[in-house]
Amino acid sequence: MNDLSIPVFADIENAYERIKPYVHRTPVMSSSLLNEFFDAQLYFKCENFQKVGAFKFRGATNAVNLLSQEELARGLVTHSSGNHAAALSLAARNRGAKAFIVMPSNSPGVKKLAVAGYGADIRYCEPNLKAREDTAGEIIRETGATFIHAYDNFNVIAGQGTAGYELLNDYTDLEMIVGPVGGGGLMSGTAIAVKGLKPGIKVIGAEPLGADDAYRSIKSGKYISHHKPNTIADGLLTTLSKRTFAILSENLDDIFTVTEKSIINCMRLVWERMKIIIEPSSAVSLAVVEENPDVFRGKKVGIILSGGNIDLGNIPF
Amino acid sequence: MNDLSIPVFADIENAYERIKPYVHRTPVMSSSLLNEFFDAQLYFKCENFQKVGAFKFRGATNAVNLLSQEELARGLVTHSSGNHAAALSLAARNRGAKAFIVMPSNSPGVKKLAVAGYGADIRYCEPNLKAREDTAGEIIRETGATFIHAYDNFNVIAGQGTAGYELLNDYTDLEMIVGPVGGGGLMSGTAIAVKGLKPGIKVIGAEPLGADDAYRSIKSGKYISHHKPNTIADGLLTTLSKRTFAILSENLDDIFTVTEKSIINCMRLVWERMKIIIEPSSAVSLAVVEENPDVFRGKKVGIILSGGNIDLGNIPF
Numbered sequence: 001m002n003d004l005s006i007p008v009f010a011d012i013e014n015a016y017e018r019i020k021p022y023v024h025r026t027p028v029m030s031s032s033l034l035n036e037f038f039d040a041q042l043y044f045k046c047e048n049f050q051k052v053g054a055f056k057f058r059g060a061t062n063a064v065n066l067l068s069q070e071e072l073a074r075g076l077v078t079h080s081s082g083n084h085a086a087a088l089s090l091a092a093r094n095r096g097a098k099a100f101i102v103m104p105s106n107s108p109g110v111k112k113l114a115v116a117g118y119g120a121d122i123r124y125c126e127p128n129l130k131a132r133e134d135t136a137g138e139i140i141r142e143t144g145a146t147f148i149h150a151y152d153n154f155n156v157i158a159g160q161g162t163a164g165y166e167l168l169n170d171y172t173d174l175e176m177i178v179g180p181v182g183g184g185g186l187m188s189g190t191a192i193a194v195k196g197l198k199p200g201i202k203v204i205g206a207e208p209l210g211a212d213d214a215y216r217s218i219k220s221g222k223y224i225s226h227h228k229p230n231t232i233a234d235g236l237l238t239t240l241s242k243r244t245f246a247i248l249s250e251n252l253d254d255i256f257t258v259t260e261k262s263i264i265n266c267m268r269l270v271w272e273r274m275k276i277i278i279e280p281s282s283a284v285s286l287a288v289v290e291e292n293p294d295v296f297r298g299k300k301v302g303i304i305l306s307g308g309n310i311d312l313g314n315i316p317f
Numbered sequence: 318m319n320d321l322s323i324p325v326f327a328d329i330e331n332a333y334e335r336i337k338p339y340v341h342r343t344p345v346m347s348s349s350l351l352n353e354f355f356d357a358q359l360y361f362k363c364e365n366f367q368k369v370g371a372f373k374f375r376g377a378t379n380a381v382n383l384l385s386q387e388e389l390a391r392g393l394v395t396h397s398s399g400n401h402a403a404a405l406s407l408a409a410r411n412r413g414a415k416a417f418i419v420m421p422s423n424s425p426g427v428k429k430l431a432v433a434g435y436g437a438d439i440r441y442c443e444p445n446l447k448a449r450e451d452t453a454g455e456i457i458r459e460t461g462a463t464f465i466h467a468y469d470n471f472n473v474i475a476g477q478g479t480a481g482y483e484l485l486n487d488y489t490d491l492e493m494i495v496g497p498v499g500g501g502g503l504m505s506g507t508a509i510a511v512k513g514l515k516p517g518i519k520v521i522g523a524e525p526l527g528a529d530d531a532y533r534s535i536k537s538g539k540y541i542s543h544h545k546p547n548t549i550a551d552g553l554l555t556t557l558s559k560r561t562f563a564i565l566s567e568n569l570d571d572i573f574t575v576t577e578k579s580i581i582n583c584m585r586l587v588w589e590r591m592k593i594i595i596e597p598s599s600a601v602s603l604a605v606v607e608e609n610p611d612v613f614r615g616k617k618v619g620i621i622l623s624g625g626n627i628d629l630g631n632i633p634f
Contacts, residue, residue: 027344029366048592049346268629275365275625277592308592312585312634 009196048308161189184244326513365625478506
């Protein structure tokens with residue numbers, strides 16, 4: 001398949017069947033208190049309860065499980081310091097394959113530990129994109145390992161779509177789905193999945209104002225590849241790829257940006273009222289609901305809580 | 318019924334049917350990571366997801382729903398600054414009854430707000446037991462309101478037993494159930510419920526070393542009514558009543574005390590690994606598993622997570 005190929009609904013269905021034995025079918029939670037507060041019916045898809053604590057395990061598992069025995073034997077490689085690194089490490093281990101994870105040398109110790117805990121081979125590099133790509137390139141030349149990008153990958157996108165697929169199958173009368181946009185893998189897969197199931201459903205992207213490359217790209221119709229993000233939502237620092245830009249431009253019904261204050265406020269609301277731990281990136285969707293009450297009033301809204309990995313020694317409230 | 322009457326299994330079954338329309342059937346969660354860590358199969362009954370964020374809503378709902386229309390019209394009263402106060406307030410509101418809550422004037426603002434949010438009439442008093450009892454006595458004389466004790470109450474105990482009843486019905490092959498002991502209402506109801514369902518099951522109490530009145534009462538066979546508790550587990554500061562002492566002496570297979578360090582460590586483990594918020598009192602049971610590996614190794618263990626109400630501005634790690 002070529003580099004800009006785009007999954008269709010059947011790819012999501014196939015991914016769902018393929019990864020089912022490996023992933024949790026995460027619960028969908030509601031809170032009558034939050035429903036009252038936001039004057040909407042909110043259904044939270046709890047990917048914070050997914051293995052490795054984030055939806056990323058879906059895409060990584062789908063991509064790894066499509067590799068041949070020969071490819072698995074040569075191993076996998078990615079550069080990431082976040083949830084994709086942990087997800088790929090566990091997905092590889094589940095198939096007996098080796099994962100090489102290129103991480104910036106200044107990555108937090110807790111992230112290094114998590115990835116090492118899944119048995120990955122960590123290779124450190126300078127904290128910039130060129131060093132990351134160069135180091136990954138060296139590993140590929142040495143080992144023949146297969147590179148699995150965190151979001152610019154057909155099979156990763158198809159895998160990420162299975163969260164929304166499960167959510168809408170559990171709650172077929174949802175009218176809207178909101179989820180966060182970083183590199184765009186989650187919402188690309190989500191849009192393909194839920195519009196395949198229910199063409200009339202609205203799919204809405206949520207982005208921090210401090211990392212609004214997708215908002216600007218989509219609203220202007222012109223792909224923006226560089227930005228200097230500044231947000232607490234550390235899972236949403238990446239920019240769209242040309243592929244996710246194409247998918248989201250076609251399939252998102254709207255995209256909203258939200259303030260840091262609103263992200264932190266909504267994160268605290270979920271912790272306090274729902275008694276679950278979500279990372280800041282997960283709170284961005286609820287912040288969109290908070291900042292745009294007219295859009296969501298009285299609606300049945302699915303919200304994808306993307307993950308729950310946060311340093312408990314560094315809580316922003 | 319007299320003051321020391323004790324529920325039997327049929328009372329738990331009746332309570333279960335009575336409160337079913339009002340309470341959440343809370344989920345039971347597992348973590349393969351924690352199972353590996355503790356070398357046991359742990360099934361967590363998530364009463365942190367119960368209404369008002371704690372199991373207390375079960376007992377309060379059962380007690381309130383057994384009152385006559387005349388009693389409801391006169392209102393309810395209790396003295397508590399914790400989860401029982403919120404639970405009774407909501408249980409009363411659900412039946413259109415007034416709840417008078419006697420709270421020490423130095424109660425945290427967040428607890429006052431929670432209780433007021435459920436529409437209760439808060440009466441402040443000096444922060445000591447005599448002032449609390451006197452103030453409640455005055456309200457009863459003025460209004461004829463019915464006093465509902467937080468744990469020394471037949472119907473409250475029967476209601477608390479429904480959490481363990483659900484847990485063992487969901488996972489019939491459990492070999493042990495562990496839960497925290499404060500006033501003893503939860504574990505009294507739990508023991509009656511689960512031994513009624515499965516006589517061979519072991520029921521184990523968990524208590525902070527800094528509030529070990531139940532441990533000392535049960536181990537010595539002599540009821541201790543006074544102690545000076547000092548623990549982070551603020552739900553477990555109370556002493557047993559003569560009734561809960563009698564029930565637990567008869568029905569607990571063992572009781573263990575745990576250190577503050579272990580409580581905080583286990584609380585953090587659950588937050589980090591299970592991505593759910595539990596209050597310190599909930600972590601005491603897991604701390605018992607941590608401190609006594611030989612007792613639990615290889616066993617299927619039910620653990621009651623009693624609640625999730627904690628001031629997020631004051632986390633002990």
